[in-house]
Amino acid sequence: MQVDLFDFELPQELIALRPVSPRHAAKMLVARSGNDFDNRSVIDLPSILKPGDVLVFNDTRVIPAQLEGKRGEAKIGATLHKRIDLRRWQAFIRNAKRLKNNDIIEFGGGVSAVAEQRHPDGSFTLKFNGEEPVEILLERAGRMPLPPYIASKRPTDERDRSDYQTIFAEKDGAVAAPTAALHFTPQLLDALDARGVIRETLTLHVGAGTFLPVKVDDTDNHQMHAEWGRIEQVVADRLNKARAAGNRVISVGTTSLRLLESAATKDGIIHSFEGDTSIFITPGYKFRAIDGLMTNFHLPKSTLFMLVSALMGREVMQDVYAHAVAEKYRFYSYGDSSILLP
The missing domain is CATH 2.40.10.240 (QueA-like)
Structure with missing residues (x-):
């Protein structure tokens, strides 16, 4: 597909340079199939999910890379x-x-x-x-490896040592944060527990290649950089059991999604995984392992905007992002959130 198909206009003032406080106060755009949009906040997540839904988090920790x-x-x-x-x-x-x-x-x-x-x-x-x-x-x-779209606008400081780290960060190795999970706080986790939402973790050490621009005209010619990840067998078993029972598996972030899809076979069974993945998801891809995605708003013509377009449809995502711009959602790593439910 032509990379230009994934372009959109983004006012520079919508690029977030700091996270909101508390983190769960960020806005969240709920998008379902059929252009059904709902403006909410991240703290509302428990009311959007169902008991038995499973959120899958990435427990990688960002190093001063x-x-x-x-x-x-x-x-x-x-x-x-x-x-x-x-x-x-x-x-x-x-x-x-x-x-x-x-x-x-x-x-x-x-x-x-x-x-x-x-x-x-x-x-x-x-x-x-x-x-x-x-x-x-x-x-x-x-120092903390802030994305270029932040680092070019302000210097890194001590606040970023904590701001650019999720509450789940345990395993050293990432050089970029799994930013969808930056919104989670103890208060939100308590509310999710009370709702009966289940949490699972995997590890994908996010590489700096996630910020590299797509320099080709056609997606077929783009080469993804490999990243190392691991899914434990017990986690895979619990995820498969949840889906078999009719519960949804919702990835928190594109990093978790990419690893889950790398570990799943065509029949939708998730297996244990340890090694590199360079999976590149574009429209036409058939998702195997997930039923939804919580994610921040991504760059124009980026591999991540291509991924969400594969999940929801390119035209739908263009409408989602146009709505987000009109409603002044904050974009990128320190920005607001969305939850995509195809």
Whole structure:
């Protein structure tokens, strides 16, 4: 499909630079099939769901994956993208033309890395020096990897260390937040429990590739970056049991959705999963594992807008986003929410 089909006009003032407080006070657009839209708030979620519905969350934790350093006098920026092993990460590099294989980048605070290998896409394998765990080195030298549409408008600060982390964050490894879950608070979770809504978790370490623009004209020519994920067998079993009983499985975020769909067979059975996924969902895809999606509002011509268009229909999603713009919903990572129920 032509990428231009997924374009839309977005006023820049609707890009959220901070989350609302409390987080569950964000607006939420409920969209059902047939252009049935309802303006609600995230705190209303329990009344929208049914007892027995299952919400699936991503428990990945964002690491301070953005680094500023020098190779000699040349300034080098690095955004870690995907872990390779205990000391190596694949990283997108700013000013990569000043970097050669085996150059050493000094990031300050006693943190340095060897640029071991340049990849065809221009990224590098970085091997961090020393014996301290890389996570400790990043806490010392790194900063939170805010998306470009926020970082270009304001500097990262200490608030982002907590703002850009979900209440479910447990397993280090993401370089972007699973932002649909940023809206959840203890108060909301208590209300969901009282409603009889079930919670399950999986892990997908979101990579920086989620922010890369689609540079081709046709979706068939776009290559997704791989991300590592895991679904435990007991979680898969409970999800299958819930669907067999007629209850809905609703993914909280496109990251959870992509991993669930990667783990499901054509007959709709979800299996345990551990490894990389580079699934790319566009209109025409037949969903296997989910019955709905809670998600924020995405960029024009992005792979994520293509995904929600596959779930609801491209024309419906164009109407959803036009409605959101007209009603001044806040967009992107720190913005408002939607729940899509096909």
